[in-house]
Amino acid sequence: MTASFDLQQVVSCVSGYDPNALRVDAALAVIQASVQPVQAIERVAVREALGRVLAQDIASPIDVPAHDNSAMDGYALRGADLAAQGDTVLTIAGRGLAGHAFEGEVTAGSALRIMTGAVMPAGCDTVVPQEFCRVEGDRVIIPQGVVRPGDNRRLRGEDLARGRTALPAGKLLRPADLGLMASLGMAEVPVRRRLRVAFFSSGDELRSIGEPLDAGCVYDSNRYTLWGMLQRLGCEVIDLGVVADEPQTLQAALRTATECADVVITSGGVSVGEADYLRSTLSSMGEVAFWRIAMRPGRPLAFGQLRSGARSAWLFGLPGNPVAVMVTFYAFVRPALLHGMGASPQPQPMLRAVSSQTLRKKPGRTEYQRGLLTALPDGRWQVSPIGNQGSGVLSSMSQAHGLIVLHHDQQTVQTGGEVDVLLFEGLV
Incomplete structure (x- = not known):
């Protein structure tokens, strides 16, 4: 990505900047202005281009169709x-x-x-x-x-005329795009190189699959949900495992991650507990734009830049709770990675739905609740919160169709009121 960047200059331009309680939209603005897309280009076979970002405009070399x-x-x-x-x-x-x-x-x-x-x-x-x-x-x-x-x-050329742009640079290539390139007789396509993302979990209580589960310990699920979400984005994924809550070990893991990746994602260690050393460790390795977001779940969230020698990488320090990890990834990390991949801006896949019950909320933070969608006879969609909304209840994320988004200034939603739902399907 970039070797150096003035992060403080970016945050100084954000209205209402508060590193301890940043609005979701302000945090997204900081991230968008900070992360720089990868520049390297490579050519790949059309069948290997699915999910990659087109690096250059593709002009049609022929008329499609070639004849009336x-x-x-x-x-x-x-x-x-x-x-x-x-x-x-x-x-x-x-x-x-x-x-x-x-x-x-x-x-x-x-x-x-x-x-x-x-x-x-x-x-x-x-x-x-x-x-x-x-x-x-x-x-x-x-x-x-x-x-x-x-x-x-x-008519000849009514689909694509010779010389017309068939696909623009920045396009995230989907199945229809592969077919379109094939219809032009293209065997290879120029794409941005894959984004390299390193991640690890932090916590002495965490155990990896296959290890004995001692009293007070839990199996680490975060690395598996992160791996799945990163795979769907087509990133080059580097799993650094579980890192102990110990300053020197954390620093070594962050240095390794910075030297081999464009983006570093951690889960756990960003709150203010006695054993949460990430915050102090980062002060010696880079700078952080913010630590907390006015949201639920996912309030403890760090974004900044790490440096190790001539190398630098963007850091996302996610919470430790499994649901909060997924919510903050979808809300912040996914848009940032798409931008870093060079993809053209695209809206989050939101669906407007009516709530099946009253959703209590106070203005001043963005809240995300897991929701289940059903189709109403009049063609509208209805959404219902799923059971326990605790940030450690990962089973509810498995059952949900998406996240009910209650925006920063929004208040209690009455039964039948409309809400936005961030869909899980449709996320790349």
């Missing part, structure tokens, strides 16, 4: 031959198939039996679907009014 062609199975004719009154009767001049150009001529007063995708013969501008036609011997009979001149013809 039929949009229907039917009969191609000259629109001028359609009778103003009564049936139109035309002589069948032959047959045109997709991939096999008709070699003959379709003169006035005749029609060509044509299949979908077949090249339109010279002089013909209209296709009558076969279900509207009646064939008697070598003639086709077309009832009055079933088509107008120009109907059911796909």
Whole structure:
């Protein structure tokens, strides 16, 4: 990413900046202004480009389609031959198939039996679907009014004209984009290099899968949810495991992460407990823009920049509670990583829904509740909070369709009131 950056200059430009209780929108503004996209470009095969960010505009080298062609199975004719009154009767001049150009001529007063995708013969501008036609011997009979001149013809270049931008730089490539590039005959595509993200969990109580679970200890789930969310974004993931609550060990882990990654994500160790050493450790390795967010869950959240020699990396210090880790990732880390990947700005996938019950809230912080969606008979969506909303209840995240977002200035929502729901499906 970048070797040096004036983080304090960025935060000085944020209205109402408070490092101990920053609004969600202000925190997003700081992150967006600070994180710089990777610049390196590489070429990959089209089938390897899914989820990558396009590095350069792609202009179409050809017209798509390459010829005027039929949009229907039917009969191609000259629109001028359609009778103003009564049936139109035309002589069948032959047959045109997709991939096999008709070699003959379709003169006035005749029609060509044509299949979908077949090249339109010279002089013909209209296709009558076969279900509207009646064939008697070598003639086709077309009832009055079933088509107008120009109907059911796909024009050369109507999808993409030669030289037109087919895909813009910054596009996060999806399945349809792969098909589009294939339709242009492209074998390779220029993309930004993958973002390298290192992460670890901090806490003496944490155990990795396969280790014995001593009294007072828990298995570390955060590294697995982080791994899954990072994989969906297409990042190069570096798992540094569980790090003990000890200053020298933490510093060594942060130095290793900074030297091998663009972004460092930690979970745990950002609150004010006696064994939370991350805050003091960071003071010797870089600078932090903020420590706390006016939100629930996820209030303890650090964002800053780490340095180790000539290397630097952006830091996201997430809370330790499993739900808070996922909420803060979706709210802050995901948008930052997309920006760091060079992706064009895109809105979070929100759905407007009516609440099935009263949602109590005081203004002054953003709250996220896990919600379950159901479709109402009138076509609207209804959302219901799922059971226990505690920040350690990970099972509720597994059951939920998304997060009910109660914005900073929003107050209690009455039953039937509308709320925003941040959808889990649709997150890359």
